[in-house]
Amino acid sequence: MTITSINHNPNNDSKYARHRSIWKGSKNQLRLAIASLQGTRGVTVYEYCDQPIAMNAAFNRDWGVALSAARLPPKRSEILGSWDVAPPTRKIEQAVPGDLRSDLKLLWTDFMVTAARRIGFSNGAGATTNDRYGGKSVLVFAPGPASFDIMLSKYGFGDDLKRNHHFYHWQARGRSFDGLVNVDDYETEDGLTLYVVA
Numbered sequence: 190m191t192i193t194s195i196n197h198n199p200n201n202d203s204k205y206a207r208h209r210s211i212w213k214g215s216k217n218q219l220r221l222a223i224a225s226l227q228g229t230r231g232v233t234v235y236e237y238c239d240q241p242i243a244m245n246a247a248f249n250r251d252w253g254v255a256l257s258a259a260r261l262p263p264k265r266s267e268i269l270g271s272w273d274v275a276p277p278t279r280k281i282e283q284a285v286p287g288d289l290r291s292d293l294k295l296l297w298t299d300f301m302v303t304a305a306r307r308i309g310f311s312n313g314a315g316a317t318t319n320d321r322y323g324g325k326s327v328l329v330f331a332p333g334p335a336s337f338d339i340m341l342s343k344y345g346f347g348d349d350l351k352r353n354h355h356f357y358h359w360q361a362r363g364r365s366f367d368g369l370v371n372v373d374d375y376e377t378e379d380g381l382t383l384y385v386v387a
Contacts, residue, residue, distance in 0.1 A: 205299045206357035211347035219342055219356050223329055232333035233284075238345060241308040241326050248328060253278040256309030258302045274301040284332040292361040293337065300339055300359055304328070307343040327356070335363035 211219050227234050235251065237244045249255050259273045277297050285293050305311040308326045329340040342356035 203299055203303050203357055205296050206303065206341075206359045208355050209358055211342060211344070211354045211356055217346060217348075219327065219340065219346055222338075222340065222358065223331075226329075226331045226333075226338055229333060229336075232331050232336065234329060234331045237328040238325055240323065241343075244326055244328055245309055252281045252330070254281060256301065256304040258305035258309070258311045260311070272298060272302045274298050274305070281330070284330075285337045286332070286335060286363060288363055289335075289337055289361045296339070296359050296361065300341075300357075303357055304341055307341065324350075337361055 209218055209222075211217060223234060223236060226232050237247055239247065245256050254277070255275070257274070261271050261273050274297070277293055282290055282293065302311070308328070325345040327340065327342040327345050329338065331338040331340075337360075339359040340356055342354075344350050344354045347354045
């Protein structure tokens with residue numbers, strides 16, 4: 190397994206995404222992460238920044254992916270049921286290096302459910318149908334020759350919002366990668382640090 194973004198915060202609902210603060214002091218970590226990817230040789234950064242409906246339409250047009258997830262009724266052995274999402278399209282699979290395609294498939298449901306609940310279309314808890322946020326969101330897909338990154342921020346770059354908003358960051362690398370654990374992974378939405386006892 191080459192996934193390098195595994196959630197360490199038990200309060201986060203994503204299993205694989207790092208849940209990072211958009212702002213750390215005066216530094217916008219989302220902008221810095223995108224700039225870092227743009228400066229990495231061989232990485233192509235596809236950045237979408239718009240109101241959710243327009244952004245979903247653009248992402249769907251480019252990749253054939255609708256950001257939607259349906260909560261299926263629970264089966265006998267389940268309590269909450271399971272999520273039904275479309276698999277990655279051939280186009281998005283082919284953009285990812287061959288040795289990381291299994292990682293993309295593993296992360297895919299996690300990404301799709303998170304995206305659908307925040308900026309897409311979902312019938313499950315956290316669906317955005319009654320949400321009052323009308324600003325821009327950010328979605329980034331950045332495949333490279335030995336990596337891929339997916340970032341999602343419901344609140345865009347957080348320029349005019351309170352400083353404790355977060356973004357999701359899924360990563361996979363074909364070789365070792367530094368910085369697997371970040372203090373953001375242990376913070377709640379309110380900025381409280383969670384201590385994990387091993």
